[in-house]
Amino acid sequence: MTEFVKFASTDEIKEGKMKDFSVNGSKLLIANVNGNYYSICSTCTHKGGPLADGELKGNIITCPWHGAKFDVTTGKVIGGSAKEDEKKYEVKVQGKDILVKI
Numbered sequence: 236m237t238e239f240v241k242f243a244s245t246d247e248i249k250e251g252k253m254k255d256f257s258v259n260g261s262k263l264l265i266a267n268v269n270g271n272y273y274s275i276c277s278t279c280t281h282k283g284g285p286l287a288d289g290e291l292k293g294n295i296i297t298c299p300w301h302g303a304k305f306d307v308t309t310g311k312v313i314g315g316s317a318k319e320d321e322k323k324y325e326v327k328v329q330g331k332d333i334l335v336k337i
């Protein structure tokens with residue numbers, strides 16, 4: 236069953252920043268792009284690099300290991316060595332709470 240779970244408050248993830256979280260053995264990150272929050276799996280589909288330690292420019296995350304690029308708003312691969320898209324999670328904001336559907 237999937238449900239929305241609170242992961243963070245809006246104060247914790249400033250514009251242009253991201254943060255990663257572990258839940259039930261999987262890892263996801265939440266990114267703030269122009270005041271909107273997005274969540275994708277934070278383990279790179281190439282060789283498992285930690286995407287939350289990479290660079291976020293606009294809506295594009297660059298993996299710190301070999302430079303694969305993903306669109307954080309869709310999870311889709313944009314370039315580099317990765318072939319598989321990242322899983323995308325639904326996000327909603329209630330007051331100051333950031334909730335992710337897992």
Ligand code: FES
Nearest residue numbers: 279281282284298
């Ligand atoms: S592990 Fe991310 S690009 Fe290789």
